[in-house]
Amino acid sequence: MVTTQLDHYYRQISLEEQTIYDHLLHWIEQETPEQMVERFHALFIDGSRYTDPAIMAALDKVTASRLAGEEFRYVLNRCCHILINRWQSRSQSQLAIPKLIELFETNAASGQTQISIHRSRSLRRLRELTRQFTETEQYLTLRRLAQVLSEAAESQYASGQRPLGTLIQRYPYLYEHCLISEDCTREQQNTVRQVRAARQHKFEVDLSQYLTYQVRQDRAAENAIASPATASRLICPISNPTLLEERDLNRVVRHYTGKVEGTRSYKDLAQNFLAQSNYTHCFADFKDDLYEYITASVDPEYGRRQFNNQLHGYLQDIMPDSDDQRLNDFLLVRTCSHLLNFLVVDSGQHPSHFVFVDLLTNLGPMLTTGLLLKIVLLCRKVKPALERRFSILFSHYESCSRDAVSWLIEALENLNVALSVNFGSVDLSFLN
Numbered sequence: 001m002v003t004t005q006l007d008h009y010y011r012q013i014s015l016e017e018q019t020i021y022d023h024l025l026h027w028i029e030q031e032t033p034e035q036m037v038e039r040f041h042a043l044f045i046d047g048s049r050y051t052d053p054a055i056m057a058a059l060d061k062v063t064a065s066r067l068a069g070e071e072f073r074y075v076l077n078r079c080c081h082i083l084i085n086r087w088q089s090r091s092q093s094q095l096a097i098p099k100l101i102e103l104f105e106t107n108a109a110s111g112q113t114q115i116s117i118h119r120s121r122s123l124r125r126l127r128e129l130t131r132q133f134t135e136t137e138q139y140l141t142l143r144r145l146a147q148v149l150s151e152a153a154e155s156q157y158a159s160g161q162r163p164l165g166t167l168i169q170r171y172p173y174l175y176e177h178c179l180i181s182e183d184c185t186r187e188q189q190n191t192v193r194q195v196r197a198a199r200q201h202k203f204e205v206d207l208s209q210y211l212t213y214q215v216r217q218d219r220a221a222e223n224a225i226a227s228p229a230t231a232s233r234l235i236c237p238i239s240n241p242t243l244l245e246e247r248d249l250n251r252v253v254r255h256y257t258g259k260v261e262g263t264r265s266y267k268d269l270a271q272n273f274l275a276q277s278n279y280t281h282c283f284a285d286f287k288d289d290l291y292e293y294i295t296a297s298v299d300p301e302y303g304r305r306q307f308n309n310q311l312h313g314y315l316q317d318i319m320p321d322s323d324d325q326r327l328n329d330f331l332l333v334r335t336c337s338h339l340l341n342f343l344v345v346d347s348g349q350h351p352s353h354f355v356f357v358d359l360l361t362n363l364g365p366m367l368t369t370g371l372l373l374k375i376v377l378l379c380r381k382v383k384p385a386l387e388r389r390f391s392i393l394f395s396h397y398e399s400c401s402r403d404a405v406s407w408l409i410e411a412l413e414n415l416n417v418a419l420s421v422n423f424g425s426v427d428l429s430f431l432n
Contacts, residue, residue, distance in 0.1 A: 014065075016058040017075055023055050024082045033096030036083055041103050044076065047126045048119075060122040063129055072129045074183050077138040081188050084145070088191045094149050101146035104134050141181040144168050148179065148195060160403035164394065167402070170243070171412055172200040173419055176384075177391035203416070204426040206241035211253060211428060213238040214246075244413050252366050256373065256418045257428050261296060266370065267422065269293070270377035283331055284323035287315045290335065293378075297371055302362045310355070314342045336379040343372060344389040351396045360407055369414040373422065383423065390415060 013021075028036055042050045043059065050056045062068065062075060083100060087093035133139050148169045168174060175196040180189055213236070242249055259265055264272065273293050280286045291312055295303055318338050322331060345353040359368040376383050390412065397405045421428055 014062065016061045019058045020055060020062070020075070020079065021082060023052070024079055028083060028086050033083075033087055033093045033099075037096060037099050037103065040079070040083065040100060041106075044079070044126070044130055045103050045106065047123050059126065063122065063125045068125075068129060069132075073133050073136045073138050076130065076133050077136075077142070077181065077183060078185075080142055081185070081191075084142075085187055085191050088149075088195065097149045098146040101142050104130070104139065138181045138183065141179055145179050145192070145195075148175065148199070160406075161401045163399050164402055164405050164408070165398040167243075167409065167412075168394070169199070170203075171390075171394070171416055172196045172203065173387045173416065174391045174394055175199070177388050178394065200420070200424065203241060204420050204424040206239075207253075207417070207420060208426045208428065210238045210240055211250075214250060242413050242417065243409060244417075249417070252369075252414055252417055253421060253428065255366055255370065257421050260370065266373050266377055270374060273378060277327055280327055282323060283319070283325050283327055286327045286331075287318065287323075287335065290339075291315055294339075294371060294374065297367065297374060299363060299367075307355075307358075311342070314338075332379050333381050336375050336382045337385050339375055340372070340382060340386055340389055343375075344386070345392050348392045348395065351392055353393060356393075356411075357407070360411060365407075365410040365414045369411065369418050372415070373418050376419075377422065380423075383419070386415075 024036075024040075027039060031039065043055065047059075063072060065071070080100065084097050087096050144165065147166060150169065168178060173196075175192055176189075179192045179195075184192075240246055240249060244252065256266065261269060273289070277286055277289065280289060291308075294311065295308055298307060315335075318335050319331065325331065341347075342355060343359070344356050345351050356368070359371070363371075372386060376386055393408060394412070397408055402409060420426060
């Protein structure tokens with residue numbers, strides 16, 4: 001029976017498969033990353049010159065299986081991750097990961113070596129299955145991981161003709177949704193989460209240091225009596241860790257951390273709304289209050305055109321059978337999750353996002369992100385859902401040039417800053 005997406009993880013691993021896995025696990029402890037990349041190329045990409053006939057025979061049997069057309073991608077993906085998981089735990093080996101993934105973009109050897117007719121048939125089968133692997137979600141996920149682990153982040157001034165996908169390294173909040181494929185093991189998932197945590201921490205530190213540099217620079221400029229040596233020490237340049245212009249970055253950081261409605265910040269507004277919701281009579285009343293909470297941050301002229309009516313109607317249609325119930329955690333999570341569907345994008349199968357684009361066009365990325373931040377601060381359990389929706393948009397436009405989706409890049413950058421300063425460990429109290 002052909003394996004489905006739901007049961008592939010639980011399929012029985014053949015003796016030949018396990019032999020290949022054990023073979024790689026043995027050699028990765030004996031050889032350098034460069035040698036393992038060569039070994040992987042000889043076994044899976046070239047396929048005609050591998051020095052261990054027993055392993056070659058095991059691979060031939062795997063590729064000859066009647067299920068290979070469906071299942072070989074899982075085998076090859078697991079073989080890649082055997083190497084990746086080990087290298088990821090050793091910082092000096094991480095740069096071998098992009099080199100491993102690049103193997104699938106190279107041509108196999110021309111095949112001048114004398115081989116038997118049977119071996120020729122097996123070789124053609126292996127190379128065709130390997131080519132098919134490059135068209136799978138598993139390979140796309142590996143390519144993204146390679147991009148994340150490349151040596152340096154994309155320059156702020158890199159070509160706008162490069163695809164959006166080359167920027168994934170900059171957005172750790174996308175990693176768990178873009179770098180974990182359907183057949184990832186728990187170990188592979190942990191690897192991605194470790195990468196995310198490290199990259200998120202680095203961004204937060206870089207952002208804090210850059211903003212501190214900005215503050216010191218301003219103070220040095222105001223302090224006319226500072227000695228040259230002191231001024232030089234205070235304004236030692238630090239690079240902007242985002243793709244936002246310096247003025248825009250300072251503005252959005254202050255917006256996401258400072259006062260946005262009267263004397264209240266976004267965190268203050270969310271905490272106050274939750275406190276009031278404890279006294280809300282029923283779920284229907286909560287939805288009415290939530291409508292007011294959200295539209296308070298929307299330009300009245302824009303809201304009157306159609307957004308406010310659309311939002312009100314959408315809220316009323318969320319679980320109307322529960323309107324008479326008291327608000328509980330389940331209703332709060334479901335309501336906020338549904339709101340993110342409406343404001344950003346519903347699903348990967350039907351990635352309609354007209355409302356989101358309209359908000360960005362009329363309110364701009366800073367205020368639009370502020371609306372999303374209000375929801376996530378209200379119900380922190382839906383933060384992964386927000387990240388998931390942005391990963392849908394990222395995947396949808398991944399192959400587009402950056403110039404063509406500059407609006408999305410601005411939104412990605414704004415969300416990166418907003419989540420970091422509100423949910424990260426960076427202390428930006430000095431800005432206030």
